[in-house]
Amino acid sequence: MVEYNPFMDEVLYGDPYPVYARMRGEDPVYYVEEYDAWFLSRFEDIWRAGPDFTHFSAQEGTTPNHLLTKDTPLNLSFASMDPPQHSKYRAQVAGLFKPGAVARIEQEMRPIVKGLVDAVIERGECDLVQDLAARVSVRGALSVIGLPLDLAERASGWVNGIFAREDGHRGATPASMEGAKDMFFTVLDRVKELRKSPEKATGLLERVMNSDVDGDKMDDFRLASLCCVVLIGGTDTLPKALAATLYRLWQNPDQRRELAGDLSLVQDAFLEGLRLDTPTQHLGRTVTKEVEFRGKVLKPGQKCMFMWASANRDENEFDAPDTYLMKRRPPRMLAFGHGVHMCLGKHVALMEARITLEEVMRRLPEYEIDEANAVRNRTEFVRGWLSLPARF
Numbered sequence: 001m002v003e004y005n006p007f008m009d010e011v012l013y014g015d016p017y018p019v020y021a022r023m024r025g026e027d028p029v030y031y032v033e034e035y036d037a038w039f040l041s042r043f044e045d046i047w048r049a050g051p052d053f054t055h056f057s058a059q060e061g062t063t064p065n066h067l068l069t070k071d072t073p074l075n076l077s078f079a080s081m082d083p084p085q086h087s088k089y090r091a092q093v094a095g096l097f098k099p100g101a102v103a104r105i106e107q108e109m110r111p112i113v114k115g116l117v118d119a120v121i122e123r124g125e126c127d128l129v130q131d132l133a134a135r136v137s138v139r140g141a142l143s144v145i146g147l148p149l150d151l152a153e154r155a156s157g158w159v160n161g162i163f164a165r166e167d168g169h170r171g172a173t174p175a176s177m178e179g180a181k182d183m184f185f186t187v188l189d190r191v192k193e194l195r196k197s198p199e200k201a202t203g204l205l206e207r208v209m210n211s212d213v214d215g216d217k218m219d220d221f222r223l224a225s226l227c228c229v230v231l232i233g234g235t236d237t238l239p240k241a242l243a244a245t246l247y248r249l250w251q252n253p254d255q256r257r258e259l260a261g262d263l264s265l266v267q268d269a270f271l272e273g274l275r276l277d278t279p280t281q282h283l284g285r286t287v288t289k290e291v292e293f294r295g296k297v298l299k300p301g302q303k304c305m306f307m308w309a310s311a312n313r314d315e316n317e318f319d320a321p322d323t324y325l326m327k328r329r330p331p332r333m334l335a336f337g338h339g340v341h342m343c344l345g346k347h348v349a350l351m352e353a354r355i356t357l358e359e360v361m362r363r364l365p366e367y368e369i370d371e372a373n374a375v376r377n378r379t380e381f382v383r384g385w386l387s388l389p390a391r392f
Helices: 017-026 043-049 085-097 099-121 128-145 149-162 174-196 203-209 220-251 253-261 263-276 346-363
Strands: 029-032 037-040 125-127 283-287 291-293 296-298 303-306 385-387 389-391
Touching: 037 043, 043 303, 085 099, 085 203, 085 346, 099 128, 099 346, 125 128, 128 149, 128 203, 128 220, 128 346, 128 385, 149 174, 149 220, 174 203, 174 220, 203 220, 220 253, 220 263, 220 346, 220 385, 253 263, 253 346, 263 346
Parallel strands: 037 303
Antiparallel strands: 029 037, 125 389, 283 303, 291 296
């Protein structure tokens, strides 16, 4: 019988996908008594549960740190709200993340990406995560929020620290909590400065400072909290998804060659990398009303985790789910979530991935990855490459 715990060595330090496959086959609605939590591993169950706010709530948080280890303070933004409250506050800033607004950000990001490639191309080698993907994502996140780009290196350090783990310790460490605290109060100081000179505010900061929700004008603490959510979400997962795509293309040189000859396939290539190596392993909800999945009864107060990474390799949803097929184009996928809590920065991530892959395929299409020196992170929450050295 399959055994699973998000902190078991096989999941943290090994390959979790065989465990996920056994869960889907043997016990797709899996109960972990230690956390009084259910783990849904099949695509169809998560697709059904994601938009369901009759039986589930996000008000106690959505991350493993909130729901399982309970070692992280609840965020004050709409990430921890349910409809209709969630929808109102999300709508306040949603326009900044729509395709038209993202197209304007792209004009700023293209020269940044080109400059990053310029900086490494003469060396003939680089770290595809640290020298390229991570630097693209953090600058994109700062631009959307309206924070200065000179915070880029500190912001990357904060976010990497938040997801750092220590052997033998479950969940957030004292060091990661200290990094989160430094991030919050640095952003809070910036918010307070802009309150005194609101004409200097841009991006999300400008939008929130100059609007309200049903008469509720966000105070400094709540605004800083929202900025931190966007900064973390925009900085952490894209580098892992982009690095995974570059890694899979290297593993499949015929598909990489086809992509280099037809850049219209760039988004297909990225989405398939995102499906196959979904960074966010799981997010969840708190059960508010009794609900049944496959004969198992979930009761109010219990936690329910949606295993995105497992769902995106579900053999009931995808043919040859463990194979990278650049032109797969599935009708649905769960890498960006599903329902009202779908990733707000989806279009920003797609834009950043597209322009970065275009630049790499134009100028460095024959890169070779030094897999022996590549490094993955060790976390129950977000999985992916921390370092991916390459030569070209």
